[in-house]
Amino acid sequence: PGGGAMIVSTWDFGAAANDAAFARLKAGGTLIDAVEAGGMVPEADPNNHSVGYSGYPDRDGHVTLDAVIMDDRGGVGAVAALEDTVHAISVARRVMEKTPHTFIVGEGATRFARDQGFPKVNLLTPEAEKAWRDWLKTSQYRPEANIENRRPRGGALDHDTIGLLARTADGRMAGACTTSGMAFKMRGRVGDSPQVGAGLYVEAGVGAATSTGLGEEVTRVSGSARVVASMRAGLSPQAACEEVVRHIAKLRGDAIKGTQVGFLALSPKGEVGAFCLLPGFTYAVTDSEGVTVVKKGPSLF
Numbered sequence: 001p002g003g004g005a006m007i008v009s010t011w012d013f014g015a016a017a018n019d020a021a022f023a024r025l026k027a028g029g030t031l032i033d034a035v036e037a038g039g040m041v042p043e044a045d046p047n048n049h050s051v052g053y054s055g056y057p058d059r060d061g062h063v064t065l066d067a068v069i070m071d072d073r074g075g076v077g078a079v080a081a082l083e084d085t086v087h088a089i090s091v092a093r094r095v096m097e098k099t100p101h102t103f104i105v106g107e108g109a110t111r112f113a114r115d116q117g118f119p120k121v122n123l124l125t126p127e128a129e130k131a132w133r134d135w136l137k138t139s140q141y142r143p144e145a146n147i148e149n150r151r152p153r154g155g156a157l158d159h160d161t162i163g164l165l166a167r168t169a170d171g172r173m174a175g176a177c178t179t180s181g182m183a184f185k186m187r188g189r190v191g192d193s194p195q196v197g198a199g200l201y202v203e204a205g206v207g208a209a210t211s212t213g214l215g216e217e218v219t220r221v222s223g224s225a226r227v228v229a230s231m232r233a234g235l236s237p238q239a240a241c242e243e244v245v246r247h248i249a250k251l252r253g254d255a256i257k258g259t260q261v262g263f264l265a266l267s268p269k270g271e272v273g274a275f276c277l278l279p280g281f282t283y284a285v286t287d288s289e290g291v292t293v294v295k296k297g298p299s300l301f
């Protein structure tokens, strides 16, 4: 990258999100405008069963969304277990801008979304409902790596997210992360994604990181904060992503067999790092030259 603005995001479907985010930056939008616009793309996509509209529900049949947005000046807004609202990332932004809080959950988050004028929308599509009813026959929680990138996803245990990181030419940064979380999760379960330091972390002059995969394994170690801490200590974004993945693998041993966790990091200078447990992690990098989808993110196993 030539030192200009950049957007990076998790998974193949990040390419379309990056386009929207980059367009906002080019049109004079702020970094927060950009990462919000990026997150809104998969949120509205009926073919994406892991973010927003048509997300897979929890095991009681409710689609519940988690999202966080963060700048590098201490601005943070997050929601978890938000229902009946397509654009969780925009509600997270309103938490940041319109409330004295950083994180609102559950019924309060849904009520806040209504108060802010977000329309009430039933997020459970017939396709997602069918997948849930099929799942109920066995009710098995079995991690299935990289299911995020297989379409159609019909019924498998799905757990993914879009995490976006953005920088401007002068090295300012912001990030966003939005998801419907693990498919068929227990009611009230909150993953890594909306938690600052787990699913996302941004620090001025140091870098930004985001995660995807089975959130419990990321939350356990405050994964994204750990990546940024390593960068603060001098590691490259790549080395920092590798460090946290190795740490998780060592900590968890056999308990994470078959589990995917991936990290993506960006430095203020525009260096990108990516590393995951299992092969199959993909991500998208956009700069003024266009988009590159990296189909083989490096992995530990």
Ligand code: SD4
Pocket (backbone or CB within 6 Å): 148, 158, 159, 160, 161, 179, 180, 181, 182, 190, 191, 192, 193, 211, 212, 213, 214, 215, 216
């Ligand atoms: C979670 N990590 O809820 C989030 C979403 C996800 O890939 O699946 N990320 O566990």
